[in-house]
Structure formats: structure tokens, C-alpha cells
Amino acid sequence: MIRTISKTWIYYLVMLFGILCISWSAVFVKLANISGLGSGFYRMFIGFVGIIPLWIFMRKPINDWHSVKIAIACGFIFACDIALWNVSIMLSKAAISTLLANLAPVWVGIGAIIFLKEKPKRVFWIGTFVALAGVVIIVGIEKIYESKLSLGHFLAIGASGFYAVYLLITRKGRTSLDTVSFTAISMLVSSIVLLIICVVAKTPLTGFSTQSWMYLIGLGLISQLGGWLAINYALGYIKPTIASVSLLSQSVFTALLSIPILGEYLSWIEVSGAFVVLFGIYLVNWKK
Numbered sequence: 664m665i666r667t668i669s670k671t672w673i674y675y676l677v678m679l680f681g682i683l684c685i686s687w688s689a690v691f692v693k694l695a696n697i698s699g700l701g702s703g704f705y706r707m708f709i710g711f712v713g714i715i716p717l718w719i720f721m722r723k724p725i726n727d728w729h730s731v732k733i734a735i736a737c738g739f740i741f742a743c744d745i746a747l748w749n750v751s752i753m754l755s756k757a758a759i760s761t762l763l764a765n766l767a768p769v770w771v772g773i774g775a776i777i778f779l780k781e782k783p784k785r786v787f788w789i790g791t792f793v794a795l796a797g798v799v800i801i802v803g804i805e806k807i808y809e810s811k812l813s814l815g816h817f818l819a820i821g822a823s824g825f826y827a828v829y830l831l832i833t834r835k836g837r838t839s840l841d842t843v844s845f846t847a848i849s850m851l852v853s854s855i856v857l858l859i860i861c862v863v864a865k866t867p868l869t870g871f872s873t874q875s876w877m878y879l880i881g882l883g884l885i886s887q888l889g890g891w892l893a894i895n896y897a898l899g900y901i902k903p904t905i906a907s908v909s910l911l912s913q914s915v916f917t918a919l920l921s922i923p924i925l926g927e928y929l930s931w932i933e934v935s936g937a938f939v940v941l942f943g944i945y946l947v948n949w950k951k
Contacts, residue, residue: 674900678909681893684885686916689760690924691882692752695875699749700866702879704857706745709883711850714892718847725844733836734845737829738852744825745853746860747818754815763819766798770827771907778831783904787947794911794943800936830903830910837899846895850887908947911940 692702725731744764751760768791775781836845861868871879898906915937921927929937 671900674897675909677893678897678901678906681890681897682910682913683916684890684893685887686913686920688882688886688890689752689917690920691878691886692749693925695871695878695882697871697875697879698866699751699753700746700857700861700864701868702882703742703745703749704854704861704866704868705879706749706882706887707742707850707854707857709880710887710891711847711854713884713888714843714847714850718843721841721843723841723844725840727839730836730838730840730845731848733832734840734848735852737833737836737845738849739856740825740829740832741849742853742856742860744822744829746857747822747825751815751818751822754818755813760815760819763798763816764822764826766795766820766823767827767830768904768907768911769795770824771830771903774827774831775902775904781902781904787904787908790943790946791908792943793946794908794940797936797939797941797943798914800932800939827907830898830907833895833898834903837895842892842896842899846892850891905947908944911944915941 688706692699695702748760748764751764754760772783772787772791775783833845860866894906894910901909918927918929918933918937922929
């Protein structure tokens with residue numbers, strides 16, 4: 664029993680490490696100061712290049728090609744999520760775009776019932792709606808009531824749908840495929856999809872400053888490689904319903920990072936909303 668509890672805490676600590684890494688995503692995107700689609704492509708491509716040595720070193724055999732197909736599907740879905748989210752960041756506050764993109768728990772809960780035949784407990788729904796109430800507070804009740812949501816907000820909400828699908832199917836792919844292989848395959852597919860999107864949209868992919876390249880490298884190696892290696896590992900052991908709400912804390916960390924680095928100060932109402940989000944996450948996870 665003690666050994667099981669210890670292992671559970673390891674998975675949660677790995678998840679926390681991954682969340683801290685991806686919390687830098689919006690900050691790096693803003694600092695790179697290039698198009699959202701361009702930063703999305705380089706995030707994936709640099710992350711994929713970074714994982715190649717580790718993938719070669721591990722040399723784990725791939726026996727379940729069904730899981731490979733799931734990894735490919737995850738790569739396509741994650742590329743769509745990143746494309747929408749990165750563009751939304753350039754059109755609104757980094758913290759708010761991150762929060763809206765993390766509305767995924769609602770879609771994950773519904774998807775778990777329909778597709779995974781998992782029935783989330785009552786505390787999950789209570790915690791989820793408390794967390795979503797925090798999101799409403801941060802975005803602003805007046806903006807929602809008066810339908811003043813910007814294009815950036817709508818793109819972030821769309822990204823949350825792709826995010827939810829990714830979380831739902833990742834666990835299926837992780838049952839028989841190791842974390843490194845799963846992450847490498849999905850990042851390769853995401854890189855290809857985002858490159859195609861950039862070419863079609865005629866997005867410039869060269870001519871950036873040295874400073875922009877440094878931030879793109881940080882985005883690829885820290886946020887993508889480090890963050891999603893850790894999260895994909897944890898998703899093999901933590902239910903997607905629980906993980907999706909826990910990932911909402913990314914929004915709070917991003918908001919905290921945005922204050923000293925981006926100068927995006929939050930009002931007291933937005934800060935109180937952040938605490939409500941964290942309380943909702945606590946409700947979902949407290950039994951764990």
C-alpha cells in the first residue's frame with residue numbers, strides 16, 4: 664500500500680514538472696515575437712530534433728502498430744491545438760489565452776463518458792465547474808455577457824477542443840508504447856502538419872533575430888520536449904479526467920511568469936479568479 668502511494672506521488676510530481684515546463688510556452692511565444700504559426704512549427708521541430716538522440720539511445724522495439732497509429736493521430740491533433748493556441752496568444756493576453764485553451768476538462772469529462780466508458784465522480788464535476796468559474800472571473804463576466812470575446816478568445820476555445828481529444832486518446836496509445844517513442848512520433852507528425860499549414864498560409868520561417876531564435880529553442884526544448892515528455896509519461900498512469908483539470912494550473916503559472924517577464928499585470932479580479940481555478944483543481948485531486 665505504501666509503495667503504491669509512493670508511486671502515485673511520483674506520477675503527480677512528474678506531471679507537475681511537465682506543467683511547469685509548458686507554463687513557459689506562452690511566454691516564449693510572446694518573446695519570440697514571430698507569427699503564431701511559425702513559433703508553433705519551430706516548437707515542434709526543435710523538440711523533435713532534441714528527442715532524436717534519446718530515441719536512438721533507448722532503441723525500444725515497437726511491437727504494437729495500433730499504438731503507433733494513435734501516436735500519429737495525436738501528432739495531427741496536437742498540431743491543430745498548437746496552431747490555434749499560438750495565434751490566440753498573439754491576439755490576447757498570454758494568461759487568458761492559456762486559461763481558455765485549458766477548458767479541456769469539460770470536453771474530457773464528456774468524452775470519457777461517451778468513448779472511454781468512464782464515469783467521473785461527482786467531485787470531478789464540482790471541481791471542474793469551480794475551476795471554470797475561475798476562468799469566467801478572469802475573462803470577465805461583462806465580456807461574456809456582452810459577447811465581446813475577441814478572435815483570440817475563440818481560437819483559444821477551439822484549441823481546448825483539440826487539447827481534450829489529445830488527452831483522451833493519449834492514454835490509449837501509452838498502454839503499449841513507451842513514452843519516448845510515443846512523444847517522438849507525435850512530434851514528428853505535428854512538425855509535418857504545422858509545416859504544411861505554414862506553407863499554405865505563407866508564414867515566414869526565416870529572417871528572425873538571434874534573440875528570437877533563442878526563445879524558439881527554449882520553446883522547443885523546455886516547453887515541448889521537457890514538458891510533454893513528462894506529461895505523456897504521467898498520462899500513462901493518471902486518468903485523463905484528473906490530468907485535464909490538473910493541467911489548468913498551467914494558466915496560473917503562466918500568469919505569474921507574465922508579470923515580471925512580459926509586464927502583463929493582472930487585476931485583483933483576475934487574481935481572485937486564479938485562486939478559484941486552483942481551488943477547483945484541489946477539489947478534483949484531494950482524494951489522491
